[in-house]
Amino acid sequence: MIRVFNLDYTYYTGGGAVPALVNINLTVPAGQTCVLIGPSGCGKTTLLYLLAGLLQPARGEIWIGEERITKPRQRTAIILQDYGLLPWKTVWENAALGLALRKFTARQQQERLQPLLAGLGLAGLEKRYPAQLSGGQKQRVAIARALSLEPDVLLMDEPFSALDALTRESLQQILVEIQNQRRLTTVLVTHNIEEAVFLGQQIIVLTGAPGQVKAVLANPGAGSGDYRFTSKFHHLCSRVRQLLQE
Amino acid sequence: MIRVFNLDYTYYTGGGAVPALVNINLTVPAGQTCVLIGPSGCGKTTLLYLLAGLLQPARGEIWIGEERITKPRQRTAIILQDYGLLPWKTVWENAALGLALRKFTARQQQERLQPLLAGLGLAGLEKRYPAQLSGGQKQRVAIARALSLEPDVLLMDEPFSALDALTRESLQQILVEIQNQRRLTTVLVTHNIEEAVFLGQQIIVLTGAPGQVKAVLANPGAGSGDYRFTSKFHHLCSRVRQLLQE
Amino acid sequence: KAPAGKGKGEESLKLGLIPVEDNFPFFVAEQEGLFAKAGLKVELVPFNSARDRDLALQAKNIDGEAADIVATALLRKGGTPVKIVSLTMGATPSEGRFALVARPGSAVSRPEQLKGATMGISENTIIEYVADRLLQGAGVEPGSVQKVAVPQIPERLQLLLGGRLETALLPDPFATLAEKKGGRVILDDTKINRNLSQVVLIFREETIKEKATAIKKLLQVYAEAAGLVSSQPDKYRELFITRARIPAELKDTYLSPKFSPPQVPGKTEVADVQEWMVAKKLLPAAYSYEELVDPTFVPGGRENK
Amino acid sequence: MRDSRQALSYILSILFLFSLWWLVAVWINNPGLPGPLPALRSLVKVGWPELARHLYISTYRVLGSLALALIIAVPLGLWAGRHPAFDSFLAPLVYLLYPVPKVALLPVAMVLLGIGDATRMLVIFLVIVNQILITTRDAARQIPHQLLLSVASLGAGKISLYRQVILPACLPEIITASRISLGSAISVLFLSETIAGNSGLGYFILDGLFRADYGAMFAGILAMAGMGLVLYILLNFLEYLLCPWQRL
């Protein structure tokens, strides 16, 4: 369970203070997916960094389970918007980094990663360096790295933005399956309204910068196989679009 | 008019040759928009680099108008997938770079850029450095830089991928308007099927790596205001999706 | 840290030497095994500049060194009490030649023409003392020549031969080499009736206290070696060329100097050098003869004036 | 707040250095190394007009040769970094010439150019030009390909690419190289001033040493260290002005 209380965050630039988030409150029950959606620059990435313990809030508190977050937490995985791949590591080394840091043996790394990379269409690219990949391939390496950790909290920043529609949908499906198997608590940032409604049991719409919570939508049907084709789905999509437009 | 004949391109890595494009032929009449769509890693970015004259084909020829492309061409603008912003220049300097290189005076730069940045929602960020922007803001700076040049050929690599749905649609609209005003020839790479069908008078579907042309779809209705709501639009979307799935 | 030379009994000594002809008898003694024969363990530590040699003595890395009276007084002033135990060269005016040489093609041929000309020396050392006294002896006011500090001898030679110095003060064998290359000797300290450049063997006072017998033996060995060199120079020619660093071009012609037996420097010499140093403000006041010289090891020398 | 804490750190660090010096001086108890207090005292008492003249000459020699080295090495380094063919030609030159002991060649240089400033500056130049060249070249090699393509796509010519991308991308490393070269330049300056001639801090220090006047010698050394520190601070300030994006 993720709980956020009265969260503020401000960046400081030469030109002065830039408030990025104001008074954010949210609760994500364990095993559920929460989608953050909002205009570009409204602070979604910042919020994810805060949830991951990579930034410290100016005000407010973040709790995951019984732990107050002030630094990165072992079982939280995050997929960053710019992927965060190390240029000096090959695809394999980048994907295995989380496992290596947790002292998995080479064999255990192999066992976990090989099927994962194959499933993401990265088989055969293990020895390349990130500079030798296409945009979407880099993004998939970052996804493999996060999933390999078998986290209980997964934070994703537009994880499918560089992927084609079909890959995107199949990954959405994989995500739903993992979630059902392992009670994974997920916070997902996306610009794609359909994706938001398909995946998010809870959809949080943020205002423009500085980000505030504009609306919290419950969406119990999310993740089920043919939800996409129901009228409820389309209705909710229109509702989100409307909220964003306001 | 853009013409491409029998184009091949191959990357070389330590592990051997990686063919990226095989025998590409295409023609984009002046003033039209051609959309490239295909699975991640199929060579779309590579093709755009070739069209921009930033890479040299292993085989084949590229012509824009009466000019054979072997190096960057003055009136071609390109928006790169990773934006290509210089970390040591501010938003303003980055956006003005193309104009500065063309020896526009500060005043002329001001006149062209100010409305453009305002229209892209970047007003007030002029003095920031790229590291101080959100993902979508960076992408918009790259768009501003390309549009400021008033090019006659515009090459765009997933230019709206990091933008929210509304900004994306408003930019699509801006693009259509510019195109109608100035006979801009456009090649656009996108993963978004709706975007492809809404913008592309010609839609080229590529196979998986190495990229080959799988289908060329004509789409004369593209760009008109309410095309999105016609059944023709939906029909073509399904057709593209089907082609990608095959 | 144990002071240098301690450890293997009283009989070991470390000497700092610059490999030049002045110190040649030490090298002969080493080659002939005379030190060992006398029950001494002497290590000859080669240095390339007087500066580093003196630093090592200060740092107690060596027990003694072959130096000159100027260096001795300065070491004492600098807080390292040292004493001269003997002269090793310069007992007679003909030993240890220093010459003021004009560059090849120079218009200077007589001392009077030196006024305003550049002269390469090493400042505040025995070299400058010799230069001043040579000039004074020839009736030239030392302040009227333009002194240029070039501490290292080979560099002074090169600058002279290259025409960047009008004149330079050089010891042998460099003076001979300069002559051979077209330089003209203006003044020569072996041609006056007094030796200005005396080489002395000095030890730190504590070494003199602790190892008096070893020093005594060392001086006996030195006397023996000096005798060997003087009597059969040809036998040591090879060694002379390598250990005394005789310039390649002179190795067939240049003869090794004669070495007198050990003796302490004369009182007037010590006083005159210090008088010069006081005038140069190198010393606040002259040391007494007894402060600088320990006459208990070798007989007193004659005044070489 | 942060500035004042930094100033405190600076002062602490200097105090630390002086106490260390003091300890070493007391411990080794060698007249060749006076403690910091006598050294500072003699820095005050020493003939300032004369020391100032030497200081001025040394500063001039260091800055002159640094400027010359930058003007020559930076363009060459940038070019070599971006053109492997040129680098294959230049690198062996640098690698062969850099280790040649310049000090051994000083006499030859002085014969050639005289005992004046030109020789000294040439020797300093010869040492640091290599350092700047190597650093700049290695930095230019590492520029991300994407950035070059991005600016090339805007229609930049060769010269614009150098001005807009290659030079600014290497600027932080060029400043690093200047920092290193400044130290090397001062070391070589010292040597060049001790071989021949009667001017500069190197001469002043050696003169003190030869006179066994360790007070004057250490006054000179302190002046030299102070000159170094001031030049470093200027360089930091220059970096602050030239690389604002590094400060984020």
Place this chain on the structure above:
Amino acid sequence: MRDSRQALSYILSILFLFSLWWLVAVWINNPGLPGPLPALRSLVKVGWPELARHLYISTYRVLGSLALALIIAVPLGLWAGRHPAFDSFLAPLVYLLYPVPKVALLPVAMVLLGIGDATRMLVIFLVIVNQILITTRDAARQIPHQLLLSVASLGAGKISLYRQVILPACLPEIITASRISLGSAISVLFLSETIAGNSGLGYFILDGLFRADYGAMFAGILAMAGMGLVLYILLNFLEYLLCPWQRL
């Protein structure tokens, strides 16, 4: 193909260097600077067993002090680059000590370490430790924040961050620093070998100078330059092995 062209460039470059040398030698016509041919001839004729011994000793001294400097300066530099507070303390120390002429430290070194290899290596170490420290620190400062966050988010502790991100990110600059330090080390080696003792190439060269045997002197200089070149080639090879991603 590319390799052979590179080899050609190398050879051309060496030929170019030798012709330049020849021209200068002919021009200044001074025995202190023999032409390349006499120098090469005396390199052949010189007592090789002896020269080899000096070469071996010098190489040992250079590599020893380089290794020591790397071991000490790299961790300090990385740490200072990532911790401004520590840097505020370290920087003034470096900036004050770097310009201090090493003669000032010679008495200390001689008292502490005697006049053997240890002193020589200390003097070399003191010069290059600053160079490596400054370069490493400046490189560590520039690491993109994103990469650190990305690895921190994987649960990396301090040590892992250094191992996985900070060290590899600075590796190219550390190699640049080694290149520069290698040259400096050889320069300082020359000086340190002329203090006392009779071993090493520096001694060999100075001995030649004292004997006005310029042939031997230049044989020594050539040996020194050759040693430098070989060490540089080794360093390039090391870079090739350690930084494969730089080769893309």
